[in-house]
Amino acid sequence: MIYASVVTIGDEILIGQVLDTNSQNIARALEETGIHVVRMLSIGDNAAEIRETLLGELSRADIVLTTGGLGPTKDDITKAVLKEVSGSNGYYEHPGQLEMVHSILKSRGLDVLPINLAQAQVPDKAEVIVNRLGTAPIMVFRGLGERKSTLYSLPGVPHEACGAIPAILDDIRAHQPLSPIFHRNIMVYGIAESALSERIAPWEDALPADMHLAYLPNPLTGIRLRLSCYPKEGEEGTQQRLEGQLQALEALLGPLCYAEEDSNLETAVGRLLKEHGLTVSAAESCTGGNIAHLFTTVAGSSAYFLGSVTSYAVSVKEKVLGVPADTIERFGVVSSEVAAAMAEGVRRLTGSDYAVATTGLAGPGGDGINPEGTVWIAASGPHGTRTQKYVYKNDRKRNIERFSATALDFLRQMLLSDLSN
C-alpha cells in the first residue's frame, strides 16, 4: 500500500476566507488510483511551519502533495522552503515553464515583469512538469527523507491544481509499482441507500473476492455506485468480468439507474432527449428557475431545451401559463391539478415535446394544508400528463435542490416509459 499526505499552504485557508477544494479533488483521484491518503493538512505561509510540516509528512507518507504558496508575491514562500528541504544548492531556470510564462502573459495582454520570470526558477533538485494553465511550475522532488518519499508541489489556484492531477498520477505510475485497479460507476436516483443496499444484497454478497462495491450518496445526484476490481498482477479479461457484473447490477436496478459514469440527472435527461430528437420546457413555481438553470448548465442544451416560465405569482400562472383560475381556486396552488396545468401550459406555449412542472412549498413554513417541503411534480408529453407528490424535510435551499432533481428524474421516468413503447 502506498500512503499519501496532502498539504495545502496559504493563510487564506486558515482564516476561513477560501474553501479548500484542492485536497478533495486530489484525494479522490489518489483513492481511485489505489493510493491511501492518510492525512490532509492546511498550514499558513510561514517558513518554519511549512518546513516542520513537510518533514513530518515525509516521515509518514510515500507521497506528499502540496498545493499553494507558489505565487510571485513575497508572501508566497513555499519554493524557498522546498529548496531547503530537498537539499538543493540553488535555483535553475526551466526553459519549458519560462516559455509558458511568456505565452500566458502575452495571451492576457500583460507585460512580462521580472517577478513573473522568477516563476520559471526552480530549486536544482526539482524536476518540472510544465503547468500549461498558469505561470507557477509543477515541481517533483524524489528520494526525500528516510522513506525516500516523493514530493509533488502543485499550484494553489483550483483549476491549475486540478489540471495538474493527471500528470501527477502518470508520474506516480511511472515510478512506483501500483496494483492495478479498475473502476466502473453507476448513477442511481429515487431510492434510499438502505433500500438500495437491501435490493442488491444477493448480487453484492456473491461478488468475487477481488471486487468491491462503494456507495457514494449525494443529495443532488443520487447514489453513485462504484464497482472496483483489484485483479491479480497480469490477469487478463478483468474489464470483461467487471462489465458482466455491471450488467447484472443494472438488470436489478432497472430504470433506477440513469448513467454508467459519474454524471448527473440534467446530463442524463439531456442525452435521452438529444438522442431521440425531442425537446423540453419547464414551468416552475417553488423551484424558482432552478430546473431551467440545471438544464442549461449542460453545454449544448440549446439542442433540446426550448425555455421555461417561472410562475411565482398566481397571476403569471394564469396569464402566461393559462392555468384556469377556478382550478387554482378549487384545488389550491399546491395541487396535482395545478402542476398538470402548468406543465401542459408551458408545453403548449413553447411547442416542446415534453414539459416538467413544479408547485410546492420550499419553506420556511407551510400553507396551512401542506407542510413545508411538499411539492407536486408534473410531467407532460405526447402520451399524456402524470403527477406525483413528494415531501422533503430540508431547509429552503436544499428543498429547492431536491425538488429540482426529483422533477428531472420524474421526467426521465416518463421518457423511458414512452420510448420503450
Added chain:
Amino acid sequence: MIYASVVTIGDEILIGQVLDTNSQNIARALEETGIHVVRMLSIGDNAAEIRETLLGELSRADIVLTTGGLGPTKDDITKAVLKEVSGSNGYYEHPGQLEMVHSILKSRGLDVLPINLAQAQVPDKAEVIVNRLGTAPIMVFRGLGERKSTLYSLPGVPHEACGAIPAILDDIRAHQPLSPIFHRNIMVYGIAESALSERIAPWEDALPADMHLAYLPNPLTGIRLRLSCYPKEGEEGTQQRLEGQLQALEALLGPLCYAEEDSNLETAVGRLLKEHGLTVSAAESCTGGNIAHLFTTVAGSSAYFLGSVTSYAVSVKEKVLGVPADTIERFGVVSSEVAAAMAEGVRRLTGSDYAVATTGLAGPGGDGINPEGTVWIAASGPHGTRTQKYVYKNDRKRNIERFSATALDFLRQMLLSDLSN
C-alpha cells in the same frame, strides 16, 4: 494571542467523497473572534491516528476543535479516544443530551434504540453543551497537556457543526481573556480589487493604528470589505469610531456598496424592492433561469418576484416575450436591442414594475461575431430601459454565475437611480 487547531475526523473526507466545509466555517468564526488558527487537519477514523494527532495539536494550540467521528455506528471512535486522551475513567449519561436524543428521534418518527441512547454517554472529564440539532453531544475537555489546552469535540454533520459554533465561542470567551475586536462589513460589486484599493487608498492610509481593513473577494458576491478595530482594553466609544470610518468609506464608494453586512446581491435587490413596494420579473437567455433561481433562494421573495421566462429558443423569445423577429434578424440574438425587447416583453407579460434580461454566450464557443463570455444585460422600469455589454473570460458555469450577478447589480443601479429622483 490564542492559537487554535481544527481537526476533522472521518474516512469520507480522506477518500475525497465529502468536501470538508466545517473547517472553513470554524476558522472564519475563530478568526473574527481574534483567535489565530495555525493548522487544519483531516484524519481517518483510526484510534492511533486520532490519539497521536490530538496529542500533537494539544502541544501546539491553546484550543483544539474536532469535528466528526461521533456517530452511533461502530466506525465512529472519536469518543473512546477522547476518554483516553482526557484521562477519563469511564462514561456518564448526560441528562440534557439524553432528553434531546428522545425528542429528536420522536420528531423524526423513529424508535429509540440502545445505539441511540449511547449517544448521551460522555467521558467523565467532559463538560457537555447540548446539541439541539442532532443526537451527538458537544463535548468540552479543559486543562489538557502542558499548555492546559481546551478541546472541543463537535459533531461532523455540517449544519450541526455550524450550529455549535456560537456556543463554542461563548464558552471560549467565558474562560479565556480575549482581546476585544469589533468588525463591520461592507459589500461592494462592480469594481476590481486593485481599482477599489486605489480608490480608497487615502482613506485606508489614514486609518487609526488600531483599525485594519481586509479585502475578501468572491466572484459571486463581489468584494467584502471587513473593517476591524482592536481597541485598548476598556476603551469606550469604539463602535461609534468604527461607524464614523464606515460612513466615510461608504461616501467614497457611493452606489458600488450594496450592503452593510455579509450579504449578496439577490438579498440586497430584494430588500430595495420590498422596501419600496416594487415588483420584478426576469427574461433569461444565456443565464438559463439562474437569475430567477437567485431571486427565489431568498425567503419571502414572493413579495416582489412575480416570475420569469427562460427564452432559450428563438421561438420563445418571439412568441412568449414578443421580441420582434426582425429585431433578432437585424441585430442578432446577442444584442442590445434583443436584451431590451426581452426585458420590456417580460415586464409587459407579468405586469411587474421592473424587469431584467440577459442574452449572451456562456460558452463553450462564440457566435462568430461575439466571443464566448459576451453578455448583453437590460433593465427596464417605469422610467425606461437601459442596456450594457460585458465580456467575461471564464468557463460556462462561472460565466453563467457572473452574468447573473452582474445583471442583478445592473438592476440595482437602475433602482438606486430611479429611487433617488
